[in-house]
Amino acid sequence: MPTTATPPTPLDILGQVFGYSDFRGPQQAIVEHVVQGGDALVLMPTGGGKSLCYQIPAIARQNAGHGVTVVISPLIALMHDQVGALHEAGVSAAFLNSTQTQEESSALEKQLLRNELTLLYAAPERINTPRMKGLLGSLHERGQLSLFALDEAHCVSQWGHDFRPEYRSLSLLHETFPDVPRIALTATADALTRQDMIERLKLEDAREFVSSFDRPNIRYTIVEKTNATHQLLRFIESEHAGEAGIVYCQSRKRVEEVAGLLEDAGLKAMAYHAGLDSSLRQQRQDRFLREEGMVMVATIAFGMGIDKPDVRFVAHLDMPKNIEGYYQETGRAGRDGLPANAWMAYGLQDVVNQRRMIDTSEAASEEFKQVMRGKLDALLSLAEDTRCRRVALLHYFGEDSLPCGNCDNCLNPPKVWDATEAARKMLSCIYRVQQASGISFGAGHLMDILRGKATEKVLQHGHDKLSTFGIGADLAEVQWRGVLRQLIAKGMVRVDPDAFNTLQLLPDARQVLKGEVSVMLREQAAGASADRRKKTTKTSAKGLAEASLNAGALERLARLKAWRAEVAREHNLPAFVIFHDATLRAIAERAPQSRADLEGISGMGAKKLEAYGQEVLRVCRTES
Ligand code: ADP
Numbered sequence: 001m002p003t004t005a006t007p008p009t010p011l012d013i014l015g016q017v018f019g020y021s022d023f024r025g026p027q028q029a030i031v032e033h034v035v036q037g038g039d040a041l042v043l044m045p046t047g048g049g050k051s052l053c054y055q056i057p058a059i060a061r062q063n064a065g066h067g068v069t070v071v072i073s074p075l076i077a078l079m080h081d082q083v084g085a086l087h088e089a090g091v092s093a094a095f096l097n098s099t100q101t102q103e104e105s106s107a108l109e110k111q112l113l114r115n116e117l118t119l120l121y122a123a124p125e126r127i128n129t130p131r132m133k134g135l136l137g138s139l140h141e142r143g144q145l146s147l148f149a150l151d152e153a154h155c156v157s158q159w160g161h162d163f164r165p166e167y168r169s170l171s172l173l174h175e176t177f178p179d180v181p182r183i184a185l186t187a188t189a190d191a192l193t194r195q196d197m198i199e200r201l202k203l204e205d206a207r208e209f210v211s212s213f214d215r216p217n218i219r220y221t222i223v224e225k226t227n228a229t230h231q232l233l234r235f236i237e238s239e240h241a242g243e244a245g246i247v248y249c250q251s252r253k254r255v256e257e258v259a260g261l262l263e264d265a266g267l268k269a270m271a272y273h274a275g276l277d278s279s280l281r282q283q284r285q286d287r288f289l290r291e292e293g294m295v296m297v298a299t300i301a302f303g304m305g306i307d308k309p310d311v312r313f314v315a316h317l318d319m320p321k322n323i324e325g326y327y328q329e330t331g332r333a334g335r336d337g338l339p340a341n342a343w344m345a346y347g348l349q350d351v352v353n354q355r356r357m358i359d360t361s362e363a364a365s366e367e368f369k370q371v372m373r374g375k376l377d378a379l380l381s382l383a384e385d386t387r388c389r390r391v392a393l394l395h396y397f398g399e400d401s402l403p404c405g406n407c408d409n410c411l412n413p414p415k416v417w418d419a420t421e422a423a424r425k426m427l428s429c430i431y432r433v434q435q436a437s438g439i440s441f442g443a444g445h446l447m448d449i450l451r452g453k454a455t456e457k458v459l460q461h462g463h464d465k466l467s468t469f470g471i472g473a474d475l476a477e478v479q480w481r482g483v484l485r486q487l488i489a490k491g492m493v494r495v496d497p498d499a500f501n502t503l504q505l506l507p508d509a510r511q512v513l514k515g516e517v518s519v520m521l522r523e524q525a526a527g528a529s530a531d532r533r534k535k536t537t538k539t540s541a542k543g544l545a546e547a548s549l550n551a552g553a554l555e556r557l558a559r560l561k562a563w564r565a566e567v568a569r570e571h572n573l574p575a576f577v578i579f580h581d582a583t584l585r586a587i588a589e590r591a592p593q594s595r596a597d598l599e600g601i602s603g604m605g606a607k608k609l610e611a612y613g614q615e616v617l618r619v620c621r622t623e624s
């Protein structure tokens with residue numbers, strides 16, 4: 001590294017190495033603090049740009065002669081690509097994990113001792129081996145241990161959803177090398193987890209940088225489930241044909257089913273869950289990252305650290321457990337800042353299932369269950385909310401905001417109706433049936449009674465004689481389902497998993513029966529709503545992203561994409577590591593004639609300009 005001229009500033013590095021002209025949000029403050037040797041705790045949403053917060057300090061501190069930055073990350077399966085991306089940008093980096101041979105590890109150690117690396121990625125379990133400790137000790141003695149970056153730092157806490165016991169021993173790093181600065185990063189904002197993380201990692205003195213959790217380019221939509229897979233297909237076909245996305249389902253079985261269904265419909269889809277063996281999982285993850293327009297149907301086992309920038313949609317076919325989970329998962333869409341969709345279908349069965357999982361979980365204490373119920377309720381209110389989804393989401397994370405204009409409720413304001421009377425009818429019907437027959441019944445049967453449907457079962461039990469028979473004929477079944485969902489969510493009705501999912505009244509039902517609380521619900525326009533919504537929100541991700549390009553630019557873009565795919569294959573890296581879509585789009589639009597035309601394009605760092613500039617110009621000039 002040259003030391004004569006004034007060293008590049010963090011902003012210079014951002015431009016020269018990564019090809020970006022501005023820092024995002026608090027990136028600059030974080031980078032400057034860490035370059036100076038300060039400890040930092042960074043809370044930033046998924047896609048907020050955490051990597052640069054330690055990569056730029058690593059480069060700046062290596063330039064200043066401080067040696068290597070050690071990045072501790074649980075994402076072994078992604079290290080190859082992460083390091084590959086740094087190489088593409090001209091940064092010397094390597095990773096150390098259990099997939100390497102003895103020879104590879106020793107070669108790497110030599111490189112480290114020669115101070116040839118700027119970043120070293122390592123899994124937490126590697127850090128604690130005697131050999132690694134010895135190596136770190138030697139580096140430290142030579143003044144070549146610059147910084148520790150603890151990625152996905154919430155893994156240290158059992159309150160977070162990705163607890164990794166190996167993370168616990170990372171506090172040793174600080175005890176052994178107290179003078180080496182540390183930066184810990186996470187996208188988990190939950191207060192309990194945050195506090196635990198600070199204590200466990202001994203980060204009490206670190207400066208905290210909390211970003212806004214808003215992801216303005218993501219459009220949130222939550223629809224009532226009628227025929228989930230059909231709705232999903234319609235959503236993908238109308239808004240995301242040929243684009244990459246993730247579909248989350250609750251169970252492995254459902255994942256397989258839905259993946260098969262999408263494939264039958266002609267989409268490129270794959271299943272991913274913890275029941276598949278690890279080589280198959282790795283293979284599918286690689287395909288998702290490397291191939292265009294792939295849809296991954298997965299359980300929550302998939303996604304942590306997936307930094308694919310052009311995931312255009314995240315769909316939930318089943319309701320997650322809580323808002324933290326929902327937000328983390330939907331955050332995987334649109335990391336490149338281009339328009340993206342977060343779409344969820346939810347229904348009565350989801351509420352029943354989630355509620356049951358909490359109630360029947362044997363490991364948890366009653367106190368823990370109570371916390372989980374509260375979190376589930378918060379998600380349900382989000383789903384039923386008639387106000388801006390973003391305002392509700394950000395409020396949950398402690399932020400105030402104004403209606404966004406980019407969620408389903410802002411775009412198509414739903415009506416609310418006073419469902420208090422209906423709720424009372426439902427509750428008294430449950431009560432009467434139980435009283436008359438001595439046993440409980442399920443949701444379908446109760447709705448039949450309310451709506452005055454003299455089914456065989458109704459007649460058989462004499463339920464057509466009840467005073468509540470037919471008192472709810474004025475409402476459609478979807479409306480009744482909405483009412484019931486709320487009553488279950490609010491803990492007034494229980495679905496008994498041990499008795500054929502029958503409904504039972506809980507003590508809190510009294511509040512509604514006595515008229516002490518009212519129940520307001522969003523109006524469900526039976527069936528028609530989904531289609532109407534589709535029309536008015538047709539400014540889909542794809543529409544917005546490519547609409548502005550003229551025919552010539554579109555053609556150049558297609559050629560550039562084909563060229564990029566070839567380079568990516570040769571380098572065994574995902575295409576976005578070579579250039580993001582947004583960068584290719586900017587090139588296509590500019591119709592560059594010379595190298596100078598390529599300078600200043602976002603994502604075009606010095607190394608990439610040098611390595612690919614000529615090729616890009618050639619591809620752009622080619623007449624088809
Ligand atoms: P996180 O780890 O917080 O989820 P990443 O570090 O993967 O997010 O960054 C998300 C995306 O944003 C990446 O594709 C990255 O290249 C891009 N990015 C980050 N910072 C900037 C910036 N200052 N300007 C432009 N793009 C950026």
Ligand code: ZN
Pocket residue numbers: 387388389390391403404405406407408409410
């Ligand atoms: Zn909104």
